[in-house]
Amino acid sequence: MILEAIDSWIFLEKTILILTIVSITFFIAMYSTWAERKVAAVMQDRRGPNRAGPFGLFQPLADGLKLFMKEEIIPTVSSKYLFVMAPALAIITALMTSAVIPWGNTIHLFGRDISLQITDINIGILYIFGVVSLGVYGIMIGGWASNNKFSLLSAIRGASQMISYELAMGLSLIALLMMTGSLRLSVIVTQQSEGLFNWNILYQPLGFLLFFICALAECNRTPFDLPEAENELNFGYHQEYSSMKLGFYLFAEYINMFISGVVMATLFFGGYDIPFVNESLWGNEWWVALLGFGILLTKALFFVFVFMWIRWTIPRFRYDQLMNLGWKGLIPLALINMILTAAGMLFFGK
Amino acid sequence: MGITAILFWTLSTLAVFSALMMVVSKNPVYSVLWLILVFFAISGHYLLMNAQFLAIVNIIVYAGAIMVLFLYVLMLMDLKKDTEQKRNRGILFAGVLAGGCLLLVLVAALLKTDEASVLVQTQVGNIGLIEELGKILFKEYLIPFEVSSILFLSAMVGAVVIGKK
Numbered sequence: 001m002i003l004e005a006i007d008s009w010i011f012l013e014k015t016i017l018i019l020t021i022v023s024i025t026f027f028i029a030m031y032s033t034w035a036e037r038k039v040a041a042v043m044q045d046r047r048g049p050n051r052a053g054p055f056g057l058f059q060p061l062a063d064g065l066k067l068f069m070k071e072e073i074i075p076t077v078s079s080k081y082l083f084v085m086a087p088a089l090a091i092i093t094a095l096m097t098s099a100v101i102p103w104g105n106t107i108h109l110f111g112r113d114i115s116l117q118i119t120d121i122n123i124g125i126l127y128i129f130g131v132v133s134l135g136v137y138g139i140m141i142g143g144w145a146s147n148n149k150f151s152l153l154s155a156i157r158g159a160s161q162m163i164s165y166e167l168a169m170g171l172s173l174i175a176l177l178m179m180t181g182s183l184r185l186s187v188i189v190t191q192q193s194e195g196l197f198n199w200n201i202l203y204q205p206l207g208f209l210l211f212f213i214c215a216l217a218e219c220n221r222t223p224f225d226l227p228e229a230e231n232e233l234n235f236g237y238h239q240e241y242s243s244m245k246l247g248f249y250l251f252a253e254y255i256n257m258f259i260s261g262v263v264m265a266t267l268f269f270g271g272y273d274i275p276f277v278n279e280s281l282w283g284n285e286w287w288v289a290l291l292g293f294g295i296l297l298t299k300a301l302f303f304v305f306v307f308m309w310i311r312w313t314i315p316r317f318r319y320d321q322l323m324n325l326g327w328k329g330l331i332p333l334a335l336i337n338m339i340l341t342a343a344g345m346l347f348f349g350k
Numbered sequence: 351m352g353i354t355a356i357l358f359w360t361l362s363t364l365a366v367f368s369a370l371m372m373v374v375s376k377n378p379v380y381s382v383l384w385l386i387l388v389f390f391a392i393s394g395h396y397l398l399m400n401a402q403f404l405a406i407v408n409i410i411v412y413a414g415a416i417m418v419l420f421l422y423v424l425m426l427m428d429l430k431k432d433t434e435q436k437r438n439r440g441i442l443f444a445g446v447l448a449g450g451c452l453l454l455v456l457v458a459a460l461l462k463t464d465e466a467s468v469l470v471q472t473q474v475g476n477i478g479l480i481e482e483l484g485k486i487l488f489k490e491y492l493i494p495f496e497v498s499s500i501l502f503l504s505a506m507v508g509a510v511v512i513g514k515k
Contacts (some may be wrong), residue, residue, distance in 0.1 A: 087359075122481055126406045133414025139419070144379060144425045152425060159422050163415065168442075206418060 012112045013114055021098050021118065023338070028297075029059040029254035032304060039308040040287075067247035075147060077238050082145035085242065089247035090138025092112065094255040096131045100124040101262055102186045104272045104293035104306040107286050116289060117186060124185040128263060129170060132218060138252065139227060140222075143237035154237040157319070158220065158227035165217035167222075171334035172210035175341035176267060179203060189271035199270040206337045209269045210330055215260040217326070218251060223310040226319060261303030265296055272296040357398060378424050382417055389413045403480040475489035 034049065034056065041048025049056030068231035074083055075224075121127060136159050143155020179200070180188045193197050201208050217224040238249040248334035265271060272292030282288050316326070366389055372384035389412045396405035487495050 030365055121402065123402050123406050126403070126410065130406050130414060133410050133418075136414075136418055141383070142427070144421075156422060156425060159418055163418060166415075193438075304369045 002110040008337070014118060017114075017116070017118055018099075021103065022095060023229055024297075025075065025095065025258060026251075026254055028258050028301070028304075029251055030064070031255065032254040033063065033250070034060050035305070036308050038313075039305070040312050043309075043312045050061050055094050064247070067244050069279070071244040071316035072243040072245070073240075077147045078240065078336055079147070083240075084245070086138050086142030086145055087238075087245045087252075089141065091248045091255065093131055093135045093138060094252040094259065097128055097259045097263065099309050100127050100185055101259075101266055102271055103190050103296060107289045109286060118185050120184065123183050125173060125183045125267075126244040129166070130171075133162075133350060135218070135256070138249075139237050142241070142249070144235075146240035148240050150233045150235075151237050151239045152227075153244065154227045154233045154239075157233075158237060161220075161224065161226060161322060162218060162325075163203060164323060165214045167216035168326060168330035168334050169218065171331060171338065172214065173267070175207045175334075175338045176200060176204050178338075178341055178345060185266055185271075189266060189273065189280050192270040193273040199268065199273070199275075201268045204268065204337075204341070206333065208264070208314040209343075210334050210337065211268070213330060215264065216310065217254045217322075219260055219307070221257065221307055223254075223314045223317050224322060225311075225316060226322060247336065257304050258300060261307070262296065262298035293303055294320060354398060357394070361391045361398070365395075372472040379421065382420050382424060386413050386417050389417070400479070403483055 037059075038048045038056075040046075049059040052058035052062045074080060100121060102115075102117040102120070107114045107116060122190075139158040139162075140155045143158070146152075175275045177183065180191055182188060187267040188200075216222075220227050227233075230236065231241075238246055241249060272289075272295055274292060274295050279288055279292070367389040368391065370385045373383045375381045375384060387407060393405040393408045393413075395454065396402075396408060
């Protein structure tokens with residue numbers, strides 16, 4: 001926090017960067033809702049949305065308009081401030097993670113080196129964990145403030161599920177951190193960019209698998225979407241919500257999916273590194289950085305697709321199965337992975 | 351007034367105000383939420399003192415885990431029936447007296463301190479950064495560190511034993 005070193009242009013630069021990243025995230029989340037229905041349609045041999053525009057591409061706009069125009073209902077028995085605050089919290093925590101992700105290489109523009117990372121703090125991964133651990137408040141406060149038994153049950157489920165899987169998520173990353181030796185995301189990506197193909201997935205396949213499963217649970221996606229189990233809980237924690245407040249909750253889920261895809265791509269799949277080429281030979285051109293950004297988006301969107309694929313393939317877990325998997329399956333596996341990695345590093349003297 | 355001073359006063363006001371609101375809130379769920387705000391303000395203070403690791407761990411552990419569990423328990427209780435316990439004048443008086451005594455002792459102790467020698471230094475030092483802290487914990491204070499982790503383990507085992515009964 002050396003404030004003297006900050007020149008005035010950096011505010012403009014960072015503002016533009018933040019606005020760009022947030023708009024791109026919103027855009028992707030918007031079209032994820034369309035893609036989700038199209039993926040479901042293909043897997044169930046249907047056509048999916050195809051009325052609004054070519055291939056139903058305007059469907060998200062129609063949905064958004066509908067959500068904005070709907071009547072806003074706040075139950076009289078709810079805690080009003082918290083009821084309104086909860087969806088905002090959900091979407092803020094969903095967006096906050098994007099601040100530490102290196103979205104691309106440094107761009108040299110107007111005689112300045114512009115980093116495509118909003119902030120490069122030396123506790124990057126811990127920051128992500130901090131934001132993820134706060135993500136549960138949107139669900140919990142919303143469920144409680146609705147003053148509805150189903151919402152409350154769903155909020156409690158969501159909270160216990162997220163706390164359980166956060167542990168396994170943290171443990172699965174410790175092995176990765178032992179290898180990289182840094183919590184800085186930019187350093188982790190730079191290490192993977194060296195050479196032609198040096199991604200962390202080669203050294204940490206089990207760690208990635210555990211992280212992926214925990215990410216599914218943290219995003220409340222099938223097979224871990226117990227907070228929204230409609231056959232038991234009607235609609236879940238957002239049962240009492242209407243209009244755009246409901247839209248915020250649904251939107252936050254898709255933002256979470258996209259961001260967790262980006263985090264997985266950054267930690268295990270080289271971030272903005274283009275595979276099988278050594279792009280550092282191409283120099284410090286602006287189009288190299290943009291190409292890297294595109295590559296990162298492609299990787300992230302692939303993970304979003306896998307999330308959808310899983311949703312329409314695997315049925316939901318039962319609650320005790322969920323807890324057994326988290327506490328008796330994933331956490332011991334993560335610990336074993338940690339010990340194996342440590343032993344390997346000692347043996348190979350890395 | 352530099353930007354550090356502005357941040358300091360904003361965070362301090364926020365912390366004290368939230369702490370007061372936490373005490374006076376009638377609904378325990380609101381109390382917990384105000385307490386979370388206090389933790390955020392304190393984390394901001396850690397950042398001003400260049401202790402990034404401490405700041406983020408404060409958020410992960412206290413705001414992200416312990417307070418979630420508090421909220422979890424409070425939400426499960428049916429608060430409508432017994433939010434207001436019957437006020438007993440005698441208990442109220444005893445509470446005010448005990449709290450006042452504590453305040454008196456604290457103020458008296460703080461008045462005697464030599465404040466000039468212990469001024470907090472902001473934006474300098476790197477002991478709060480994760481690399482330095484890790485080196486010190488695992489080199490100089492290795493034994494106390496491991497002993498305290500055994501303490502936590504025994505607490506966990508104790509909780510499991512009680513839970514199994």
